[in-house]
Amino acid sequence: MKINILPGCVFAASMLLTTSCSDFLTEDPKGQLTVETLYKSKADLDLAINSLYQNIQGFQCNSNTMIVQCMGDDVTSTTGSNKAAYLAADAFEAPSDLKGVNDLWNWYYKIIKASNYVLDCAKYLKVDKSEVSEQLGQAYFWRAYAYYGLVRTWGPVPLSPEEVLSVDVDNIKDDIPCATVEEVYNYIVKDLKAAEDCNLPEKYPNGSKHIGDANVYVSAQAVKSTLASVYMSMAGYPLKKSDYYALAADKAKEVVDAVNARGIQSLLPNWNSVYSYGNDNHNECILGIYYNANTGSWGTDDSQLTCCHVPASLPWGGWGDFLAERYFWSKYPEGPRKDAVYAKTLLYKSENKQTKEIKYANVDWWATMDGEAYKTWMEKNDKNEDVEKTNAVFSDYRPMFTGFSVNANEQGQPLKIDFDCTKPIYAGMTLGKRHQLIRYAEVLCWFAEASARSGKYISEAKTALKKVRSRAYSDQAIVDAIDAMSNDQLAEAAYNEHRYEVAGNVLGMVTCREDAFRLERLKNVFDYRVGPQSDILVPKGTLTHSVNAKGEPFTYTLEKDIILKEKMEVTGTWKGEESMYQIYPPTEVEKNPNLKR
Template sequence: MKINILPGCLLAASMLLTTSCSDFLTEDPKGQLTNETLFKTKADLDLAVNSLYSNVQGFQCNSNTMIVQCMGDDVTSTTGSNKAAYLSADAFEAPTDLKGVNDLWSWYYNIIKASNYVLDCAKFMKADMSELGEQLGQAYFWRAYAYYGLVRTWGPVPISPEEVISVDLKNNTDEIPCASVEELYNYIVKSLQAAEACNLPETYSSAPKHLGDANVYVSAQAVKSMLASVYMSMAGYPLKKSEYYALAADKAKEVVDAVKARNVQTLLPNWNSVYSYGNDNHNECILGIYYNANTGSWGWDDSQLTCCHVPGSLPWGGWGDFLAERYFWSKYPEGPRKDAVYAKTFLTGEGNNVDWWATMDGKPYYKVKGEDGKDKTNAVFSDYRPMFTGFSVNCDEKGSPLKIDFDCTKPLYAGMTLGKRHQLIRYAEVLCWFAESAARSGKYINEAKEALKQVRSRAYSDPAAVSAIDGMSNDQLAEAAYNEHRYEVAGNVLGMVTCREDEFRMERLQDVFNYRVGPQSDVLVPAGTVTHSQTANGEPFEYTLKEDLVLPENMQVTGAWKGENSVYHIYPPTEVERNPNLKR
């Protein structure tokens, strides 16, 4: 028995597409428009594409879907409040707070269902399928994107039915077995190849598909870039099919060659512009999610990351969901990139610009038990960590956001929402992927070195870091490119390939765990007066720095490494109840 389900408006489409993967709707279609009357033109199909992009926006409108990224060695979270889920990921433990597990699972499957809906709707149209390339390409791409996230977070997961308009009631999603990791990757590649066959443009000509210098819709270069990343993942853990590095190098080279052929500035000359709100729509971003804060309140079209991602701690007033790991910060290469990724100083409520390790009274750092029994210090910041600036925005005297390059010495915007783009793939990342995959496969070595030089030339203060690439062996080049990518995406838990995903591919998450179960006391800060910290009047603000930043006991990680069960999320318990196939 099959029942036709065809919403007659975008609202109904959204209602269909925002349920969990196991809640495929069946309903009596009386009074609704039928597929024969609704889907006649490309404009009709655009309704379904709009609904797809609404789900893409909802996927990252708050921080819950990014909690798993706390496994990476670049980020951690603060203690207390509602951070149990973040700290569980940080400690590689099964969470007691399931918001990260539940939200990420449901939003990925929302995107999959919305993508399948577009593809299914197209079947009812009388137009030549070749005329629907832009719409179909979006659906194939985002479906692949969602499964790519699922397989790296959970491993084996179910593949949802592709027909969502005509649902076979005998094929209950609760009973769908999990596809293997290899089956999932093959399905992802198949979807991306289908998107490639849609002949998407390299750049779109007008809004809403194009804004400023950047594409809003998925472009040909976004598809090729993601294919390169997927091939690299297939070459690494857990499949370990090393021959896929050659395919990754080929695909990444297509993107690099296309950029050269266009002869358009793609890599921004200044790193401070990469996350700049004043230059939000730049074309170094190959794939992004666009938000509009005009509603003034929380919603799928508002990015909330100004509060939950970057401000992080008093006095910036953020939620502190994602804070910087001190050890990663200490290893991070000096230069314009580090100065843009991390705040050099913090502006206190008293108008002082101080370092993150500053004390409030000029005395050496100390920790004592307060009257409430909790640890108390004389640190300016209770979290005692550097802060990322990727979603920090300055404000004017009225508190309104300013569209300028961020300056950590000036007042910060403290609003709850912002129409700022989330950057999922940048061209600098593709250059790193090209260099690493080429080095690991032994292909295009000279071009790979030139690609890595482009990245380092913009990022480092020391020119020797660039010239050193010429003398690298293939293994050295691969490792350098791997690390360079992690430096490029540090703190950007929104990206398609984060530090966590790099370390997952290279089986290095256990190294992160081993560090975190230790005392974490090897981040040394030299004692003395730091002259760039100053009061609002420009006078030196003197304090003594702590020499050994020992992590408080309540933030130290305990437990044992559990292999696969440590690197993967647990399946959402409610989904396990519905589908007994969700087990390891």
């Protein structure tokens, strides 16, 4: 959602953000805006909050800040093109293209700076602190959120000195050392507890802070959910403070209890509606970033991920930034959730060059043409590729995630409906679609895993995980199997259910990469990518939907198993911590020699 801000006020707030509040002279400089003259009321402080939320929107308005997520076992990227940074993360290598590390670092620190500014300038208001608790809560939360991302991506990072909250973090000086991982986590917890003390509402009144069934601003349950996740991270790698699983279980239980008592969140009955553009403001989402594509151009108010999941070989102008890992797809359990997370078929488009007639056919991602038909099809499309290399209908030869995708009408305009893979896809690069950072289903998984690992609330934890599975599977026996699980089995099941819930959602707060990082399983991903990859992905006998040389649909049965090796040859050796973290941006290292491990 667009945060409405008057242009002049945005300019004034952004200009003030370039200088520390504590740096202003005590004199009264005539004709100049200072915090003493500008910020006099609660309404004035909202200017700084608007500036903060502009940075939140800018943080994820394109895919660069999510490149690190290619380290997860759920996603990979297109070979070649402009995807060098994505493929470096996929291979656990230091990137030559620095757009991912640069943008992620810079945007996190912009959020921190904007949050600091709110907290610093609030001191100049002549109002009781309770009157601005809502604004303070937003600032404490988003600062913690940014540091939470930083510490899981880089490990030790600089912290803003408490005595100078508005430190110019765009130019970190060499006198600011890196805090240890534990120090950063303690800082995050302190901020989240401060946000809790602000007593944020569970539901905001309708308007700019609440739309449909969802909160736009950070709510009480968003703070508690994040704190539960942070405690789980502290219990895992690298701190390994296992007793923090009990704290995570306690905090997640507060959210679950509030939902049970007051219905402040809910699980959608149909998984296909989770990422639906037609049901964009549902209250399963606990924390989201809202966009409003008013400008139609690349800007902080536009979500620009609609083509990121779409393979480049589809006729919709897909970017192929985040393609599905075939192995993860093959192990993903069948059911309504898999049918919603992945496109069951891909839409093939053919056009008669004489009549201009367009035909569509729904085709499996692994579908092939027979050699002669494929050669004829290639020739008719004036291509000169070596037809012996592949007879794949789609050159990407991968399943497709659907979380960012939106359907289009005959004029190519986006449709506000649940996504249907059998219909044309919206090819525009800007859209006002919400980014979902935390969903209630995730909190149920966190509650179940943290409880199982700490030995607390086992009965309630099993009930929570059964709710998640009940929507995801068609087989009731899979749901009922939870009752007989040991604590270790329950923890592992909850861990995996969370990974299935967030697969492909690279913009979430806790992704498959973050889950594997916490349990030191990123090496497993690396080992698979450098290994033989000889697993059967599609067994023989599977009925396949394909197209012939004329683009007409037909079916055939696989005569042999499909065993695929990844296109990209991943080489190298595992380097432990160096492989798990990203490199510091070289330009920042030049400014601050303390950026080292």
